[in-house]
Amino acid sequence: MQALAFEVLTPDEGVEPAMQARLCRLLARSAGHAGMAGGQAIDLASVGKPLAEEVLRDMHRRKTGALLQASVQMGAACGNVDDRAWRALSEFGAIIGLAFQVVDDILDVTQASDVLGKTAGKDQEQNKPTYVQLMGLEPARQYARHLHRQAHEVLEASGLTDTAALSMLADKVIDRQN
Amino acid sequence: MQALAFEVLTPDEGVEPAMQARLCRLLARSAGHAGMAGGQAIDLASVGKPLAEEVLRDMHRRKTGALLQASVQMGAACGNVDDRAWRALSEFGAIIGLAFQVVDDILDVTQASDVLGKTAGKDQEQNKPTYVQLMGLEPARQYARHLHRQAHEVLEASGLTDTAALSMLADKVIDRQN
Numbered sequence: 001m002q003a004l005a006f007e008v009l010t011p012d013e014g015v016e017p018a019m020q021a022r023l024c025r026l027l028a029r030s031a032g033h034a035g036m037a038g039g040q041a042i043d044l045a046s047v048g049k050p051l052a053e054e055v056l057r058d059m060h061r062r063k064t065g066a067l068l069q070a071s072v073q074m075g076a077a078c079g080n081v082d083d084r085a086w087r088a089l090s091e092f093g094a095i096i097g098l099a100f101q102v103v104d105d106i107l108d109v110t111q112a113s114d115v116l117g118k119t120a121g122k123d124q125e126q127n128k129p130t131y132v133q134l135m136g137l138e139p140a141r142q143y144a145r146h147l148h149r150q151a152h153e154v155l156e157a158s159g160l161t162d163t164a165a166l167s168m169l170a171d172k173v174i175d176r177q178n
Numbered sequence: 179m180q181a182l183a184f185e186v187l188t189p190d191e192g193v194e195p196a197m198q199a200r201l202c203r204l205l206a207r208s209a210g211h212a213g214m215a216g217g218q219a220i221d222l223a224s225v226g227k228p229l230a231e232e233v234l235r236d237m238h239r240r241k242t243g244a245l246l247q248a249s250v251q252m253g254a255a256c257g258n259v260d261d262r263a264w265r266a267l268s269e270f271g272a273i274i275g276l277a278f279q280v281v282d283d284i285l286d287v288t289q290a291s292d293v294l295g296k297t298a299g300k301d302q303e304q305n306k307p308t309y310v311q312l313m314g315l316e317p318a319r320q321y322a323r324h325l326h327r328q329a330h331e332v333l334e335a336s337g338l339t340d341t342a343a344l345s346m347l348a349d350k351v352i353d354r355q356n
Contacts, residue, residue: 003206003214003215006184007206020203021195024202029185031181033181036181
């Protein structure tokens with residue numbers, strides 16, 4: 001599946017080679033040791049151990065955040081946006097990546113398994129460090145709302161005129177029930 | 179590790195973006211469903227089942243051959259070789275990929291585990307289809323020698339002047355004891 005992603009990014013024709021290279025670079029860095037795979041490694045190594053908030057945030061920034069950020073950046077690259085919009089969209093991607101994880105941790109303790117579509121309470125059972133465990137449930141909810149506002153502020157500061165789809169994406173990440 | 183390979187192929191500078199895209203394309207196609215991963219899937223699905231030589235060859239062409247061929251092709255791409263040399267080197271890569279597997283199957287039944295560096299006789303024990311099982315030991319050896327000659331012939335037909343390193347690679351693939 002991972003090879004297929006790079007295959008899709010490198011068609012024989014239809015996409016400028018320089019753009020293909022740029023997209024492959026973004027995907028490779030976000031999927032590998034500095035991104036998803038590295039975050040997953042920290043996650044596996046930390047089961048049953050207490051993690052400082054800083055380490056927990058770094059883990060999620062890599063594990064979930066990096067690929068979500070890269071998805072936004074790849075769209076930005078295809079749109080040839082200016083530097084200001086690039087920075088804003090990169091930050092937007094990082095914020096919704098983090099928000100996704102905070103909401104994931106909240107849903108794990110508040111939702112029933114049948115709504116969640118996976119076993120609820122699994123994090124706690126496996127003694128996985130989560131934002132809820134670290135901050136408590138209500139502060140985690142406040143943090144999610146804070147990230148939600150931040151995401152919208154960053155979009156507004158991007159200088160882009162049509163951010164409706166990204167705005168909905170931010171809403172969806174925060175409001176989801178499963 | 180796979181993401182790292184694509185990361186190495188897409189540096190910020192030093193390699194033309196068009197070359198980066200070409201190398202990513204070669205690697206992606208050889209690592210994915212049409213290559214290594216697809217071959218491995220056939221392999222896993224065929225344990226304990228008799229395979230026709232054609233299917234066995236297709237499996238190895240993907241599983242081992244595709245990445246070996248891509249390695250040679252990526253060097254050829256970096257060297258900007260002409261069409262004739264490209265075709266010859268592509269064929270060379272496919273031949274040594276196949277030869278590697280035939281020799282692997284031979285060593286599995288002829289070498290002791292300590293020389294092999296892995297458990298000898300494992301293929302037979304797991305009832306995996308191999309060239310030795312399919313052809314018999316001596317015909318498999320003859321086939322390996324045939325592929326060895328073919329590899330050298332293809333190199334000579336490439337029109338390239340310095341093929342010493344690739345020639346040694348072919349020898350190494352056939353003559354290896356482990």
